[in-house]
Amino acid sequence: MAYTISVDGLRKRYGDVRAVDGVSFDVHQGEFFGILGPNGAGKTTTLEIIEGLREADEGTVTVLGLPPWPRNSTLLPRIGVQLQASSFFERLTAREQLQTFGSLYGVPAEKADAMLETVGLGEKADVQVEKLSGGQAQRLSIACALVHDPELVFLDEPTAALDPQARRNLWDLLREINTGGRTIVLTTHHMDEAEVLCDRVAIMDRGRILQLGPPAALVRGLDAPARISVASGLLAEEDARALPGADTVSDDGVSLTISTRDPSAVVAAMAAKDALAGVQIHGGTLEDVFLELTGREYRA
Incomplete structure (x- = not known):
């Protein structure tokens, strides 16, 4: 089977700290895959290596059949990345922000406008980014990751610091994105979020994967x-x-x-x-x- 992502024996150290310590997993095409773990578990480092933002010390990674490191320019248009902390250009409106991101990939301005509607920000198109609510800013961040129609989307703690209503609204959006055929990789420490959204999850701690499987199967295996x-x-x-x-x-x-x-x-x-x-x-x-x-x- 051809996997969208294949990770084998991944390791990354910072001094004496083993941030990622022998991680291996595969992600199927069209899957909603979650990486769960407490703070410092190695989730973000693992994701950054897969995205090509960091170089692994050991192990192999392929994304859409290609190595992400060294930085692979042919891979970049095929993936979308929403980082844990997003920074926008100051004083630009939501429309201007998204059009700017889209222009980097040759996306026409009208498609950027359509993407605002997709993420429920059509009415906020002319609002400056700094005046958006937390949930609206997260939706814009996801729109920037999707504007060039990537095959694979990475989401790092997309609902962090959102209120319950904003989280639920964002869940609906993520389901729609996944139903449209995109593969999604999500890191989160919200268990209810992973249970609702993910087809499979990998539970990480101290740089290692402790269990991997569908949420319901992991729960049944616990015999609670x-x-x-x-x-x-x-x-x-x-x-x-x-x-x-x-x-x-x-x-x-x-x-x-x-x-x-x-x-x-x-x-x-x-x-x-x-x-x-x-x-x-x-x-x-x-x-x-x-x-x-x-x-x-x-x-x-």
Whole structure:
């Protein structure tokens, strides 16, 4: 199978720090591929090597069948890159900004205008970039990465610092981009984002890939217990602990939560006690997988 991206044995060191330490993976054509990890995991360094912005110390990388390093001018028109931090030309409007980026690839001005509509910025075309909201600026950044119609798009933390509404709107845009046939590689530390958007994810920490696969498959492999919650007061804690299949029970005064690996038995027993008002059942998530693999300690 021909892969859009193929990475084998990638390594990058900065002094004694192994930023990338033997990373290997492939990305299929048309796939939405995520690279997840805590701060300092090596996500951005890996992406920059694949994009041709950094030289690897060891290993091989091919992008669309070509090596990205040394800087490959024949590859550049075929990829689009949205960096973790984007800088725009001062005092230019959104339209002028996008037309400037497009001109670097010979894109006509009218196509740049059409791209503004695609990312939902048509009404902001004549607004100076510094007056755009955070979500609007992120959309413009993605438009700049897409204006020349690339086959492959790299997105590095595209929803960082966005409010929940702006994040959801941006998710819709990314789905449309991927549905249009483009391959997308995304780095993020938002597990819900990766679970919703990505076909497969690679979980990285300390420069290495710990697990790789579809989010749902990784969650099933964790074999995490289900959590069943009901309003406090419906069932005493001691009665909840006595339910068949109940493992642990907690009550914070708002919700009583039962952890179990046999949710059907617990729910049936709770129904018999008429204690299902407001019931919520939560299975394992990609965040559970992430924390199991990378630990729970805070990292700045």
